[in-house]
Amino acid sequence: MTFADCRQLVVVGGGMVAHRLVEALVDRGAVAEGGWQVTVLAEEPRAPYDRVALTSYFSGRDPDDLSLGQPGLWDTPGVQLRRGEAVTAIDRDARRVTTSAGREVGYDALVLATGSSAFVPPVGGRDLSGCFVYRTVDDVAALRQFVADAAARLQGRRTPRRVVGAVVGGGLLGLEAAGALTALGVDTHVVEFAPRLMPLQVDEGGGEALARLVGALGVQVHAGTATARLTAGRDGRVARMHAAEGSAAGLDHLDVDVVVFAAGVRPRDELARACGLAVGPRGGIAVDTTCRTEDPAIWAVGEVASVAGRTYGLVAPGYTMAEIVADRLLGGAAEFPDPDLSTKLKLLGVDVASFGDAFGTAPGALSVVYGDPVAGVYKKLVLSDDARTLLGGILVGDAGAYAALRPMVGRELGGDPAAWLLPEGAEGGPVTAGLPDDAAVCSCNNVSAGAIRDAVRCDGCTDLGAVKACTRAGTSCGSCLPLVKKLVGTELEAAGVAVSTALCEHFDVSRAQLFDIVRVTGISSFSELVDRYGRGRGCDICKPVVASVLASLDGRHVLDGERATLQDTNDHVMANIQKDGTYSVVPRIPGGEVTPEGLIAIGEVARDFGLYTKITGGQRIDLFGARVELLPAIWQRLVDAGFESGHAYGKALRTVKSCVGSTWCRYGVQDSVALAVALELRYRGLRSPHKIKLGVSGCARECAEARGKDVGVIATDKGWNLYVGGNGGFTPRHARLLAEDLDTATLVRTIDRFLVYYVRTADRLQRTAPWLEEIEGGLDHVRAVVLDDSLGIAADLDAAMAAHVEGYTDEWRATLEDPEKLRRFASFVNAPDSPDPSLAYVVERGQPRPMTADERADDATGRSGAVLVAGPRLEVLHP
Amino acid sequence: MTTLAPSADADPDASPWTPVCAVADLQPERGVAALVDGRQVALFRLFDGSVHAVGHRDPFSAAYVIARGIVGTRGEVPTVASPMYKQVFDLRTGVCLDAPDDAAVRLPVHAVRLREGLVEVGPPLASR
């Protein structure tokens, strides 16, 4: 493609809104011959990232976790991203910008998306070492490093103590920074000038509930307190924060090791000012409702734009501006609507949401308030003077109703509004059906209820994942997902697409329901189950499911009686079928730890049986090319050498991968191998809806790649962090944090419960990541179940895992001891030891592999140069 | 286990039936492979006691694995699912239910008879 006849669009700033602008242009096919060629000049040294999720960088540690949108956007032909290159001047007459690299770039249209910088109040000492802001990945990385160094220094003192930190500002950002500091092990104070926390979002009642909840988490709140100045200690680092005289709380000073300024932001309008563009009354580049400045070639979007005199510090209005400019650049007529300034946050694990007219400023507005000081819950709905139309609200401590309530702003709530405030706050309940098509469901991506319904009705989406991909609803902050899910369900039902959870034609129930049926009735055979609760004689879908459910509940051998007929061939011969009909064999190597003798034994088996050998991704060894009739002999040798089944063939626990840990590694902080071995021995043989993988890393360097596993454990200096729901494979996902700094006993108990709950409630072939996404309430719900026993089933889950651990036997050893079971390993019923005559192999890189179809054809005509090494013509050593 | 050697008898007058095993050797709904006149055959005894024989070769993967598939039903049709890529075949006709019109992926069907407790397999039937 050539871009010769393109117009040049230059975007200054590579932030979230710039990203959305480019994405919108590419999506609409505007970046093409005859259209636009785009250059993004970005001061930060990395591609645009999810600043809203910046704090997760503390737990995730990987800046890639913060990536936005579809990968590959910046590789689009016609799009150029120049990282680490700031614009230093704009020449409006020449339509040209100058960059910090000394380049000049001409433009036909210029979009300023320079965002904001953190506002640092003019107090003395604000530049001391130990003072930080909280805006970019680099800010956060520097803060983390400083705290880690301070912690090491203070630990090493004769009287060790924890790091003490103060956050200046008790708004949205300040609380987020306080949460991050607390997570780093810092004793944290929040100093807020206003008389309450989050003064912009919540009222006095909400502020009180918030202060109580935040205080209970160990953060000390000093509201009504102004910071006067900061002074250094002898080492030159910040050491004391002095409060202004007459502060409400009577605080005089705080001794601190680190200070974070989160006192607001200021639009970065300096370029615009320098080239003579008008700015808004409170700063920001003045633009009209089309986001255009007084210079028709220049636009401004995001936090830096002052639209009709107002700037916006949230991402959703910025995204709207990006869409408007994209539309306008293509000749459209979009305008900035009244923005939605709703916010829902989970600060320090406390839910806070405010939406619409949260303060009840409309004339005659009424409010309904529900408060539960003990539980730390405060909820308020603001209603019109006839108490029917919802105007706004504030939810603190339990924001479950947020997703359903927010789109109702400006609409009649129906029924008793107070019902929305009660603890079970009917999430989504009465609302979805009545929700008008134009109600915005996902405010981050501006997706209406109608767009979601259309995705089902017109675009043929049949599940939540498809609707998300198609509409982008719920792909940013995710707070609307429960509502999206309900809408999709309702729509599918209405469309007559039965929202079928039926397993297959033989059972009308889902796997989870089948599990409950079997658990409650105690039925122990497929025949009885299909007679009473299904029809026909089953199939390759329901039979393995029933086998897995029965195995979870009674732990009997896979080949016991009728059970043997339910198994997929892999479970039936306890090996993995390969393309030529032979199998591969994987002995268990717990935690990837193996003795030299063990390695030699495996090597000898592979050599003696002519097996191709490969190391797996799960730190064990796979032996390929085992014919069905040789499996018992192979396993006899392995069992004699002390190995047992690795269940590589099963929907079951596979491996617990580990790094070498603190026993050898100079960075390790915990013994990851010992834990991995213990976990693998504990969960070996656990049958589940899909395979399960675990990982244990001995320090934050994460060499075991534990966050790519269903259950990932990462050592901290205080214990273990537990992550869940990671997957590799077709749809890779990073695991998400379930709990922090657990001691080993609590860790194991939590994993026990997580796994049993998953085994009981997931769908067939549903791995933990989609399970967590689909299950009502998501990760928070699962956390409540396994940590706080919110369903009252913890004892039952514990007992189920105890029974599993108690009842485990190696199924290969048991098979070798039972002549009845061994009969199954005949190649032919009338020639039990004859190999399959069709098998043929050649040698490649010193090992056998199956012949390809072409090689077979050559072999048949005698033209083959290939060497047959196994199969019927090879003498295989039998033990 | 009663195992009879395959009949390698090329005598044109010899019986076309090869006894392969005792009926009792076949677990209902779990297949076995047998060698019949140099051909690999998959034998299945169903829940209703009937015995079926089809080719052991899976036409989709060219591997000899059909006997190791899961047996079940689709509607009234007794079926086996190939363990390789899970296509489902009608055990009575060999037709692949996922591609019923494609003769190339149809399994050959052998006649079977039960005599004195033994399962005897005949040559492949001409496809109907």
Ligand SMILES: Cc1cc2nc3c(=O)[nH]c(=O)nc-3n(C[C@H](O)[C@H](O)[C@H](O)COP(=O)(O)OP(=O)(O)OC[C@H]3O[C@@H](n4cnc5c(N)ncnc54)[C@H](O)[C@@H]3O)c2cc1C
């Ligand atoms: C910790 C944190 C939490 C937040 N949480 C939320 C939340 O929960 N909900 C919400 O809605 N919003 C939240 N926000 C605000 C949200 O991140 C911003 O509204 C959004 O990032 C604004 O996007 P933007 O593109 O306008 O600016 P930015 O994302 O700040 O991007 C501007 C970019 O321009 C670059 N730049 C500036 N000047 C130049 C120049 N001269 N040349 C080249 N490049 C330049 C900057 O380096 C920066 O990379 C949060 C912000 C922070 C810091």
